[in-house]
Amino acid sequence: MSDPYQSKNQSVLSSGPSLKIGVSQDGIYRIRYEDLVSQGLLNQAEPSSRINLYGNKAGMLPFFNTPDIPDDLSPLPILMQDGGDGMFGPGDYFLFFGQSPHVWTYDSSYGFLHQTNYYSDTTYYFVSAHSESAIRVGSTSNASQSDLRISTSIEHVHHESDLSNICNGSVHWMGERFSSSGQSQTVTLSTPNPANTHRNNAKILIQTAAQTNNGTASFTIDAAGTSMKISHTRATGSNESSLCTDMQSIQRELSVSSSQLPLSFSFQKSQAAGNGFIDFISLSYERQLSVQNQALFFRNPEALNRKASFSLQAGEGLIVWDITNVYHIQEFPLTRNGNSYSFTAPADSILHEYAAFYPNNAQSPSFAGLQSAQNLHGAANIDYILVTHPVFLEYAKQIADMHRERNGYSVLVATTDQVYNEFSSGSKDPSAIRMLAKHLWDKSDSLHRPRYLLLFGAASYDYKGTLGQLTDFVPTFESFFNLQEGGGTPVEDNFAYLEDLEGFSPAESNGRGSMDIAVGRLPVRNSSDAEAVVEKIDIYSHPEYLYDSRNPNLPGNFGDWRNEIAFVSDDGFESRLETSILRNDWPSTMIPEFHVNKLYSDAYERTTSSTSNRVPGLESNIRTSIEEGSLFIGYYGHSGWDAWSDERILSIDIINQLNESYSFPIMSSSSCTFGYFDYINRPSAAELLVLRPHSGAIAILTTTRTANTGSIEDIIQAFVQKLTDKSSGKVSTIGDAYLYGKKHHASAVYKFVLLGDPGLKAAIPQYTVQTLRINGQDIASSEPDTLKALSPITIEGIITDNQGQLLDNFNGTLITKIYDKKTTETTLGNYNPQDRRQNEKVSYQTQNSLLFQGYSEVEDGRFSVSFIVPKDIQYNYGNGKIEYYAYSNTTDANGCFEDIVVGGFNSEAILDTMPPVVDLYINKNNYITGTVGESPYLYAEISDHFGINTTGTGIGHNMTLVIDEDFSNPIVVNNLFRYNPGSYTEGTLSYPLNLERGEHTAQLKVWNINNISTTESITFRIGESDEPEIFEIRAVPNPARNDYVDIYFNHNGYGGGIERCEVNIFNLQGLRVTRFDYEVGDISGYSIGPIRWDMTRSNGGGLQSGMYIAHIRAHHADGSISHKTVKIIIVR
Template identity: 30%
Template sequence: AQYTLSNTSGTESVWDITDPFQPIQITTLHAGTQATFQQEASRLHEFAAFTPADLYQPVLLGKINNQDLHNSSPADYLVVTSPELLPQAQRLAQWHTMQDGFKTVLVTTDQIYNEFSGGSPDPTAIRDFVKMYYDKGIAAASKPRFLLLFGNGTYDYKYRAANNTNLVPTYQTVQSFDPLISHTSDDFFGLLDNNDDVNFVAPAGLLDIGIGRIPARNPAEATTMVNKIIHYHDTASFGGWRNQAVFIADDKDGNLHLSDAESLNVAVNSTNSRINQEKIYLDAFPLVSGNGGGRYPAVNEAIVNAVFNGKLIVNYSGHGNYLRLSEEAVISATEVKRFNNPDKLPLFITASCDFAPYDDPSKQSLGSSLLMDNANGAIALMTTTRVVFAYSNRIMNDNYLRIALKPSPSGQYLTLGEAVMAAKNETYQSFGDVFNNRKFTLLGDPAMRLAFPKNQVQLTAINGQTVTGKDSLQALGKYQVSGKITDGSGNTLTNFQGVVETVLYDKAQSVKTLGNDAASPVTSFQVQNSILYKGRATVKNGIFQFSMILPKDINYQPGKGRFSFYATDGKRDAGGADTNYIIAGLAPALTDNQGPVIKAWLNDTAFKKGGLTHENPVLLLDLADSSGINVSGAGIGHDITTVIDGNERNVLVLNGYYTGLLDDYQRGTVRYQLPTMSPGKHQIRIKAWDLANNSSQTLLDFEVANQEKSVIQKLMNYPNPFTDKTTISFEHNQPNTQLPVEIAIYSSSGQLVKTIRKTVFTAGTRNCEIQWDGTNENGQKLKKAIYIYRVVITLGEHKYVSAGQMILY
């Protein structure tokens, strides 16, 4: 048959595409505006005609380097990142290789797409890459243990939403309209057996690898997170906070969340008795009504100071969303900005709705801010991305704590990723709510371990008598405590030379809630937070001894006290607890009628009364007394307290922030993060008691300047007049900042004779001091005269200036 095309240009090409897999080009004859061609007509044919010049032309974007991810050796640690985050991912992978000896494989998403999905972004390609390593590992020891997804991912693959940053893709459920079913889950990448399917719920597949995600959206956030992980393992982060955990419970739903927190306390006690538990249950604090609804300001302060003091774990049960925890906003952006804990970063566990929906580009979640805004906040989060249910949350939370806090026989703990994997698998196998479990995710490094002390502290004797379980300690009694540092096998570490911190808690006592929420009746719970002794002692050859006096203010009802120990030699650390001693009775009275000596500063010990500070100062106290400082809280009013601006209705109790000096039970210090202060003049009254119930108090005046406006205050030089040299001194309100300072010195006629440039850094706001020797730029001594000096602080585009005069004679 012959076919004719009209209105042709003479350049058309005709193809027989009856078989699309074997197209055939047809010879075409062109005459004027027509083209003809022939083809056999025994069957139907399909033809395509086009002008070659109109075809799409490929655009050269760049060269693809040769790669072969399939030709690989077994690995422990797989890191998948985007090209723009690669330098920081490399830094973290290299650190793990050096620190843990892991075999690491670091690849970019582009490399995975090129080899597993034809160059197209696809989360399945990432799973196939991980499964390739999993299948190659015939023996369990050769299979990968951890997968880190280093980069943020979102639900928007087509970049239609504003502020979208989809660097390392997420898995999204097929159902996207039902808020109870719709979710993202990195579990998708860890279901690696052949028959596993993330959509299966009966039975649910089990995770085969520990997975975590660092949802960094840019290199700056990636740098912040890697810096935090490396610093977390530095010796600068050693401290007794590694024995501490805090449990926060919402006040709603018939005490459901309090009950959940109490069951978690039981899980911790039965799994790891070394962990000291602080309880911040909202309904045990006064509820304050305001225009924005009810608030718990005392809870806000308690949480800020718990984080400031240091906690290994912060665990929240209750309501929440991506902007706050609890209806009363006990943790919001305000609290997160106030967190000051770069050396004491906790794992946050939030059994609450959508605290960290990192895959939603329209939301900047509080969870992500905790992780990546700055050097403070959290080291990792075990948190949720969507709406969840309280009962199912408690099951997952309980399983995680029982698994994460349980050491192996050698004293080793699971990594974050291994613990989340094991907890999820336990939950999948024992509990049916698979969808709720999928919504929990680990935001952090799956290959890092929580900073549990690796060795043991054991109490061996008191006053030379070994532990019997029936011994008692009495109020006002003086005791010599002995102990040792051991490894996981109980062997004394005779090469351990360091310091042990000891806290002795009085017996547990009952606390009642206030019934602030109509649906939650008054109930009671046990706390063990009354401190009878807190001090530090030298450890020599793994052995330590120290003396202590117990305060007169104890709970005289017989019951078991609790010793808590933390020790470090600067390279290693150790922890321990002992509950074998009864606290009861009264020893002969002490002869002491003088109260403690109190010294107070803000931010650092160079602060002067009446000085200038910023809006969030830290109160520093030095306390000394011949019998010791009372921090028990058992006697009414016998606490270390602070009252700000005469507000007697808001007395701040600082007992928990007291730390004894090394080998000295008679003296100690307090470091306390004060509430945010308004600009202007303020006064603090500090009061303290000794163990014989004598008290003293002191006043500290200061002025707060708004940090948004740099202030130079109290500019002076001394001596003035001077002969050889003088010190130019001033105060500022920019703490923890590299501050560029320029001092220009002029003659009385206005001639510039000397310029001094210096960058100063202060841990707190205090006097900055810069010396001048009376010489000019050439080092020549200037003549006796009056000189004008001008101090300039430059911050960004703004300059702040103050001037004075001095006499050289």
């Protein structure tokens, strides 16, 4: 017999197709030759020796990595009935013992204990016709005569109806519900052939639950004359406004004397609110060893450590198997005396289980279909494991291919069915996924072990589809240690506990072990979700997508958004890390090369209504951080499953309205329940951020339930530190940083999960930008010039690797941002309605005053940047900051320089008296005033001899946009201005116009660095759609007296421009007098003409005086067509 626990490198399923069969209860099952033919496994008779059954002992896999977990399917013994010819053919069959997925164990102190399988109601087996080493039911001999004679069995009966999950997230389901006081229900247990050997021949265990609200409840139970009562009180210390669950049990001895035991339950409660539930009923009673039609499974603890002679009442043809060890089943020879059959079993310290049955009464299993050959056991040296539900397999393969091609990973893609088949005998069990990872971990050396596990599919607490539909695609590990709503917690960490004896029990509040691999989940529920996340991963990881902030519709990976990090905090500041960020400013100290945006709720004005409190300014800034791009956005504070903070500063409504963007941030939520990903058909806000197509987050680290955020905050700090660390010369993956944070702060953080691809490399600039000289002075040997107002500055520098060596093959673009000194801000101390007090006023520092932002070329790893310091600076002296971001076609770099003094005034400055020049357009710089389609944008070309002021520090010197003369609400657009590459005198601005149809005006006011302004306006009309449109058509001269007339018109630019015009001239009777074509040379413009007509017919003849209609049919580049007519009067 093979050892089921020995590690294997090849699955038994690799040899060829197999037939998957299922059973739902203990029984002796028959499979006929005809069954295997109809299911497609056989098409002709085969040697009986090749027919084999594979599986393992029933029940859930152990929650811990114990040595008794089978590594693969094991051969199981069968009783072959082939007529003795050695061939399995027509009329032949075999028998096997099939187990219920719900198992019983015996404990000498507690008796028989039932364990419901949380994940599956079916045990599966596999029939193969490819084995030459099939095993069969063995035979054993009777032990010598025994004085202990047994004619009864301890039968066990269990009732448990999983009807509702009152936690909305737990492995623990409840059965029959009682909603009103005085309500009664009866549960009847089947108790055939009770042995009336003594009065109390049975033990019963009943467990009930009650939800109460500062009240009490109770169940009164009558069991065949035995009365019991279970009392419930409200859970201690729970919220008085909510229903809380109390679970109690009772155990009694009673008498069972008939084939049925009715149990009558009556529920009472002291308050109107609340419900009662039957959790389970377990009964053990003494049963006569009498075999009827169905197989009898029996055992008796009296036989422990003693030889025992068992006597059964049965008919002709009885067979008895010892089924204690399912891998080694043996048949006992029977001694018959009339209708009594007996056998003698040897003494053993293990309680043995037996099956007595008639072969002709064997049951038929269910058939789950032919399974293709598979061999996950044969995989080796795997970096990245991707487990997907079969419906998402094609999308999972795309992710795998991306990782192979772009990261060089060795990737194993496995469907959940494949994993279950090899590691949990075909039954659904999340531990099978862990065992796959452990198998690959154990067989590899330390340099080739798996690093990442991606679970590709949504999970829910409804493992079995009890609520009627598939919501659990790739399961998680649910717990049940708390029965309040959301008290059960999905524990993804358990997939990463790969060392021996590590694991997580649903009954515990924390795992035993340390995470060995990074685990992430993409909670896709349908093909649209899957397609969206695959496309986001493709864009995020693709090195050839270039980002252009002036063209936000271009898919982007590279861009200065990779230099942006935002920290968002709720008001109240009750957490350690909020205080740390505010007062100690660790992000700016730890990662100075990144620009840190501090978005603190109490720093914004709050609006209050009768129904809600909102912080609109913060909402807008969070949305901007997501849409315009940030490397990382972290939140600290309160949250629910659908929003950050009581003020809902980031909610599902906002997420669903996010504009399309291609610079997806990594996000974190150090809060409660924001990532409640296992709820039935209610995606959490965290999930929607990841699943949002073309927008939202690329990944989010988030809590699944109410949590103590202190440890989570430590994880976030460690995560950011690891994520941004480039000292190794390699870019960290999201999973590496997540695992680093988890392993270094492992206490009570199982509620913190990664929704995202753990193997995805973060959008961290790989290389470093270094400053060499400022105004010709080497910064390494001398103090650089002070940046004084109106002083000309030239900065020179290089791009280096992590060793500081010049990258002379780096050619691309550098974005340089110069910031003024840090400023001290103070929160407002808004009234906090939750705490019924004013928030504490807290001071913190920011460095957001932008003096200059410019683009310049990097050639052979070297660059030079020139500009003039604006007049609007803080004139006191202090350290400013230079931030760099550079990108080429294939890679990028960032860096900073903080030892630069800003302050004072350049007394030798040439004072400018000329205002800047502003040219306004709609959509393009060749726009002709008129109608545009919906969703246009304002485009401005701006220039000045000395530079444009975008600092935002001078009072009244912001660059502002006024729409439709609404001068009381000017829009500050400093951050939208971009200098042209290599210039500090010319640049552009783009602003999307989300306006209703009709006529509008836009007025832009611009200041130069000498604080001289100019204002320009434009008038335009928004049409009904983005469809091509012709307008302002005219004929010149009109009336026409000469030999020709010229036709001109404008169009809105949609449809890719006009390539050709078809001109038809009609008289007033509707008859066409001529037709001709006009080819457009430059299709990029908005104005067409002159289209000259010589005022003749098609045959060249002249036309009489009168009115004619010219019909223009314009053909656009995208194939669309637009029309317009103009009247022409001819005077002869």
